[in-house]
Amino acid sequence: MEHEINISEASHEDSIQGNTSIGDTEVATTSVVDYTNAFKTDEVFKSKNDLLDWTRTQGKKNNMVIVIKRSDAGGVDRRRKRARITFACERHGKYRSILRKSDINDQNSDANNKKKKEPRNTGTKKCGCPFMLQGVNVGEGDEWKLEVECGVHNHTYSQYLEGHSFVGRLTKEQNELLVDMSTSLVRPKVILNTIKKKDPLNVTTMRTIYNARHYHRTKEKAGRSEMQQLLCKLAEYNYIEHHRSIGVDNVVSDLFWTHPINVDILHCFPHVLIMDCTYKTNRHRFPLLEIVGVTSTNITFSVAFAFIDHEKEDNYTWALTRLKTLMNDDCIPGVIVTDRDLALMNAIRNVFPSTRHLLCRWHINQAVATNCKKLFTLEEVWNMFFNDWQTLVSSSTEEEYLHNWHAFESKFSSFHEGIDYLKTTWLNEHKEKFVAAWTDTCMHFGTKTSNRAESAHSKLKRMISSSQLSFDILWNNIHALLELQHTELKASFEKSRCFVYHGLKHEELRELRGFVSIEALNIIVCEAKRIDSVGDDVVSCGCTLRCTHQLPCAHEIAKYRSSSQPIPIDCIHPRWRKLDMIIEPSAFSPPILPIRALIERFVNWFEGQTNESRRQLCIKIEELMNPSSTTLTEPVKKIKTKGRPRKVDTSTRRLPSAFEIAEALSGHDSQPQPSKKKPRGRPRKLKTYSSILHNPATPTHQYTGQFPEAIKQYITIAIDVLGDGNCGYRVIAEAMGFGQDSWPRIHMHRNSTG
Structure with a gap:
């Protein structure tokens, strides 16, 4: 297949001399390799593509890269001039220096500043290799033959084909696979592994994958800016979007969006909302206010996402006002749970004045531990303090709360700093928002912490895996997350309709199975365990479950059980019976807006505006109809000029609290x-x-x-x-x-x- 020729002998017919380059190359060689026999063939190829595939496959087998040097489609008269293809080695020819505009500008600046600039670190593979093949069209159809014009290389053969950009190019099918996997947020290394599994001879490198992904993103953006691309994507998938901007440059300051299906889910389950901010999600360092809700099947769903430039009351008020525009009068949330963010608390009070606002008990406990734990030198005393605090928070009535507080205050009177902190920070102003005596009077469906929002943050950050994403790329990740969320919700609804747990085959539940969520049935079964100690006494029962979940409490279940009657479905709150995402028509739905009358009113008002006002209005209308024409710009990234450059932190992991x-x-x-069981999984960080x-x-x-x-x-x-x-x-x-x-x-x- 190959023959090594020592060209130091002057008797060769081809006149190949020892230090003379072959094929007019500037590289002195001492030996050449002949691959003539590897490409000699009498086969007539049925098409041009068959010829190309065979030639390149033979090149791969012999660890060489064959490229098309020249192609001639032939003339109109096929008899006079036939189509031809000239193949050559990738190292054929000479390097030709191309002077770029940037290089010219650098030369001019160097001449003006009289400073020498380091030369560009460039190189070439070209060494004047004489290897050449000729593909000729024969016959009247698309039939081809291959001829070897020169089968000699003036360089040693490649040990590996990895790193040769031409042979490592992706095929059409591989490019389509890369685009599909990139759209599905698959990482580049996984894409490369998948391609290599499908094609064991593939020599593509990670750099090729990165370049292909970048080319696809650039082609998709079609010259649009980050904000133009984002608004186009939001409009393409019918997202509901609002934004605010500042300055003459129209820089975005607040951004709000939500999926249309999630709006339908919000209308079905508006009863409880959880709000919390997270950080390190985008390269502009905008805090992300994530708003989530809970379905009847105990699944968390995303309501909306709001990127705000500051965590101030004005920003929160704007975001919550945009949220309120998604709701009708009959789907205002009954309960909102947050942590103790004073700006957010004020905004909720202004935008949702009739909604009960609860504070996250988990965050309160951590704040108490942070500020009071340092006051105790003995761990036993601290544990006693914290347990009594939990007892105080769990007080079921106001009288019990006052009794527990007096006992707590007298017991730890020597720790006056801790007592003052609890009173001034939590109890005096906010006890109605987290103490059970007050929170159990509202229908919160068991949501007393913002842990669901924290869990949503964690899922999102696992999906994005970087804190340096732009808004348009971040939307791709959020959209994929929401699509998976919709699938999970539908599966949970179907499970409650069709699946019957053996532990729920109680006689009193026979009219509820398949019509009420499994989560509600589990709660009823747990409540029924109190019957032995409560019976049908209303006072002993307390009816907490009826107030907080709108489900039958212990004394109600005892009455149904004693009379051998099943629990009627009418005594279950409609939320627990909702097992779909279909909005039911309401008698309080707003009337259809008179579109024509509004347009006529707008035209009359528009004619009375100044020319500049008209121009600005036309820009806004055009932006609504064509988002790619928006002049909205992304925030300018702050560049630090002081100190040495530092590596950009791409981690999404939060800082320690x-x-x-x-x-x-x-x-x-x-x-x-409470127990000393060994924790499962990895130890806590x-x-x-x-x-x-x-x-x-x-x-x-x-x-x-x-x-x-x-x-x-x-x-x-x-x-x-x-x-x-x-x-x-x-x-x-x-x-x-x-x-x-x-x-x-x-x-x-x-x-x-x-």
């Missing part, structure tokens, strides 16, 4: 564990924070006398950090519990958050 640092400092959990508490500083009272007398009584400990120019960062690191030697971490975080 204050209560996590407090736990790391104390060395024990903030909440006492919280445990690793204690590893940062190395080299603790030694307390000193050397400088206490230098402080004013008025504040000496408040000084409990003083630490003298090292004065090396970074003392400010050392102080913060020591105060946060990291130890002063971890000051670079504080410095890096300051630079990354800007």
Whole structure:
């Protein structure tokens, strides 16, 4: 197949001399390789594509890359001039330098500034290889033959074909597979592995995959900006979108969108909404306000997404006002659950004045642990304090609450700082939002924390896997997440209709199975276990489940059971009976808007405006009809010019919370564990924070006398950090519990958050 020829012998018929290049090349060679026999064939190829496939396959078998040097389609008169294809080695020819405009500008700037610039790091594969094949069209049809004009290479054959860009190109089918997998948010390395499994001879590299994905995104955007592409996508899939902008450059400041199907789900299940902000989701560093709800099957669904430039009351009010426009008067939420974000709390009070607002108990407990745990030196005393606090929060009546509070206050009277913190921060103003005596008077369906929103944040961040995404790419991830969410919801509805758990085959549930969600049936079964201790006594029952879930409580179930009657479906709240996403017609639905009258009114008003106002209105109307024409621009990325460049943090993982640092400092959990069972799965990342508490500083009272007398009584400990120019960062690191030697971490975080 191949023959090595020593060209130091001058007797060859081809006059190949020792240090003379073959094929007019500038590369001196000492040996050549002949592949003539590998490409000699008498086969007549039935089409041009068959010829191309055979030639390139033979090249791959011999570890060489064959390219088309020239092609001639032939003349009109096929007898005078036939179609031809000239094949050559990829290293054929010479390198030709092409002077780009950027290079010319660089030369001009160098001449003006008289500064030498480093040359571009370029190179070439060209070495004047003489290898050449000729494909000739024969006959009247599309039949081809291959001729070898020169089967000699003036270079050694390639050991591997990986890294040769031409032979590593993707086929049409592979490109289609790449586009489909990229649209499905499959990672590049998984795409490459899939292609190689389908084609074992494939030599594509990761760089080719990256380039193909970039080409596809560029082609899809068609020259549109980030915001134009985003608005086009939102309009294509009928999303409901609102935005605000600032400045003459029309820079987006707030962005709100929601899926049309999720709006239907909101109309079906508007009873409870959970709101919470998350961070590190986009390269513009906009906080994401994620609003979620709960279905009758206990599945969390996304209501809307709002990107806001600041967590201020004005931004929250705008986002909630946009949310309210999605609702009718009969689907205003009954309960909204958030954490203690004062700006968000004020916005909820203004936009939804009739809605009950609850605070997340989980966040409250963590805040109590953060601020009160440091006051206790003994873990046993802290556990007693925290357990009594839980008892106080769980008080079922106002009288019980007052009794528990007086007992709590007298028991821990020596810890006046903790008592003052609980009163001023939580109990005086917000006890109605988290203490059971008040929260159990509203229909919250068991939602007393914002953990569902935290779980939604986690799912989203696992999907995006980077904190440096633009808005249009981030939308692709969110849209894919919502599509999967819709599938999960439909499956849960069908499961409640068709699936019957053996543990739910109680006689009193026979009229509910298949018509009420499995989640509601499970709650009823759990409530029925109280019958032995409660019976049919209303006072002993308390009827908490009837108030909070609108389901039969223990004394009601006892009456149905004693009379051998099934629980009627009418005593179940309609929310639990809703097992679809179809909006039922309501008598309070708003009337159809008189479109023609509004258009006539708009025309009359439009004619009375100034020319500039008309022009601006025309721009807005055009933007509504054609989103790609919008002048809305994305926020300008802040570039730091001070200090050396740092690696961009692409992680979506949040920073440790204050209560996590407090736990790391104390060395024990903030909440006492009821059991000592070994946790399943991976250990919590919280445990690793204690590893940062190395080299603790030694307390000193050397400088206490230098402080004013008025504040000496408040000084409990003083630490003298090292004065090396970074003392400010050392102080913060020591105060946060990291130890002063971890000051670079504080410095890096300051630079990354800007």
